[in-house]
Amino acid sequence: MCKCCAELEKTKFAIIGTGSRGSFTWGQEVVKGYSDVVEIVGLCDHNRKRVAAARELIGVNAQTFTDFDQMIKATRPDRVIVTTPDGTHARYIIRAMELGCDVMSEKPLCTDEQQCQAILDAQKKTGKNLTVTFNARHGLKDKKVKELMMQKAIGEVISVDFHEYLDTSHGADYFRRWHRKKENSGTLLCHKASHHFDQANWWLDSMPIEVIARGELKFYGRNNSFRGKNCRTCSHKQNCQFYWDVTKNSRYVKLYTECESEDGYLRDGCVWAEDTNIYDTMSVVVRYENGVTLNYSANTYLPYEGQSISFNGTKGRLDYQDYSGGGFKNDELRLTRSFGKSEVVNITQEQRSGGHGGADGSLHDLIFRGAGKPDPLGLRADFRAGALASLIGIAAYRSIERGGQLIKIKDLVRL
Template identity: 45%
Template sequence: MTNFSRRDFLYALGVLAAGTTVHMPSKAFGLTRKLRVTLVGTGVRGISFWGRRLVEQYPDLLEFVGLSDINPGRLEFAREYMKVDCPVFLDFDEMLNQVKPDLIIVCTKDSSHHTFIINGLKAGCDVLTEKPLTTDEVKAQAILDAERRSGKNLIVGFNYRWSPYMTKIKELLQNGEIGEVTSVDFNWYLNVHHGASYFRRWHGLMKDGGSLWIHKATHHFDLLNWWLDSDPEEVFAYGALEHYGSSGPFRGTNCRSCDHKTECQYYWDITKDKHAMQLYVANEEHDGYWRDGCVYRHEIDIYDKMSAQIKYANNTIVNYSLTTYSPFEGWRIAFNGQHGRIEAWLDIPWMKNEQLDQESLHAAEMEQATRDDMIHEPLVLYKNWNEYKIIQVGSERSGHGGGDRRLHDKLFKNPESADPYKHSAGIRDGVMSVLVGVAARKSITTNAPVKIATLTDLVPMVKRE
């Protein structure tokens, strides 16, 4: 990689698309051998999507040469589950020194991403991190500085961009079907199964996940930034914790030991989930982490209802909301333009007059499975002075609407294919998506709008490069 030029770097970012992934085909990284990959953080996302799937799908392109985690039990389970024969390390820096990887994949707690990213870049490695990039503006600036000094690649794991449905929206907007976009209404609904899962886990603590403004909504803010082809400029937000945490009628430590199993609607029997039992419960003794923590714990301090108004550098105004205890899981969005309107949605049950098993939908997502079952989802294109048009988009119910699979395929099967809709994302995309959430948190605290430009040295651009 001594001859890895700036042009090669930009090409690599293009291939890496949606800000993500484990390695680049050999041309992108200038390698003529298998990519040497390490993984830090052996939770479910790490060992499945960024672990076992890569091992199974791309054995001729990459090899895992090390796994790292603070939990020795999860490390051993990860090695077995991923079907790899590589050393494991409790000390991340020791792993870097011993195995000399080309690429580090970071899947630890959000609050610790910056440590592994910065140390990895300093060690001369390329780094891929799961979203979100980090949890606050100070860590974001430190990452920016480290990436600039290193001359290495940093990629953020955005995959929603790659789904066919999201891409169709981008196509319509990019082709000017509704003219200049002036405003957007965007509502995301987490059902009582998926939403509650965040409050059971470490994500329920501000210090670990930065709140769902960061951990969850960074996906949504990245989509907005990509769709609008502009950076956010200013954010004003409201938020509160009214459903989970101390708001609950009773509480315990975790579901298994709770005295309120028969009366709590959020009781979850983790013993029925074999994978969770093997990965988490069997290894609690090492770090004390409970995967089935009580959703009413007093320590929970993140918001469970959120709403923000975002002003973009191109003058588009966005109204965004996130609900964490909806009876159904889904989302809807409307783009208002000078010459028309686009309406899009997914998994809103009454729109299709169907009853979806919400618990099963959540379980399928948590399994990190990739399925090939194709479906067609509508969106509506309105043009001023004309009748509306319903467009059917081929999609699928797996891996972020098919985005996961397409991201990997782009990276490892078709790295040189054209990217006319700018799916590719890099460090700026990662930072900007996080800064919207950071600004929202600050706005709630100060009851005032927050300028994105005051958070890091990045200046919002009207037209993204």
């Protein structure tokens, strides 16, 4: 193919929300690995300084905008990636589809029932292609679990124990900024756990139907005797274990601190902020159409980071362990057959480069080079998968708000 035909066939791509994820994973990484098939034509953010900083970091000549409609009308992208805070995804997803674009949304698709219904209705009306970029499906162990589930390696799954451990760095980071408000993130049950609920839905290949949950704010937020506005200006720097110097990261300085004058977004906000209204301690029970029960927990203030996921089946148990800290390491996928042997599952596939242990790279390959290629594990996540993952999170926080009431997914939206 001649050069000009190749240029013509490039997907025209626009980004709304040029913070960390937008500028790096969907900006720099895409330019680095996929410039032969994708052209970033537009960048938009409500902060004019941040969108300019992002353009420089990404290293493209794309036009920058602070108005979404103007960007779409001026650059006519084929596809838009939505990487704004979670509570604003719905408005951009819907508007992009109305203006004729296909859309990829970062997780979570949405943060409440009304947004979910509006997205489903708009997709139906416009017929546009809407997907959710669930990179957590793309980890090597995660793909292997799907393969073993498809082979029924432990017979019929009866229940799943899924425990998420977030540490005093990663976990705390959600309490420094917009995520700490339910109206922005739909709590970590949408923001973070939508990854895990999507994985569970995908692994189990079934519909979630009922949810019961408990959630508390036991560690961050008001649970401290002192607080400040943000770390840089805080008088408790010396005695706060969560003091964090954002200026040590030159990328963060460009993207955040040098842009504060426009929107007041403090990247190093206080983890003890009294207006925090999400949970740091969560337990959720999900019942699936095929009879499986998922027992999920997430804690966000732990000394180490990781996951422990066990699948309990009629013919055995599959244990997914991935955590380490304080000098120990537990990283394996183990298959134990009832009345039989226990063995570590060998993962032969090579690890891809890219963020999140190569998962982002695998997701990029699927999106930008995967058209027409087989997808035997069903890695592609459509809007329905996105909706169901968000709906478990939404049902969970509604259950918590209502003192542990059982919430039926079908009562939240018309799917």
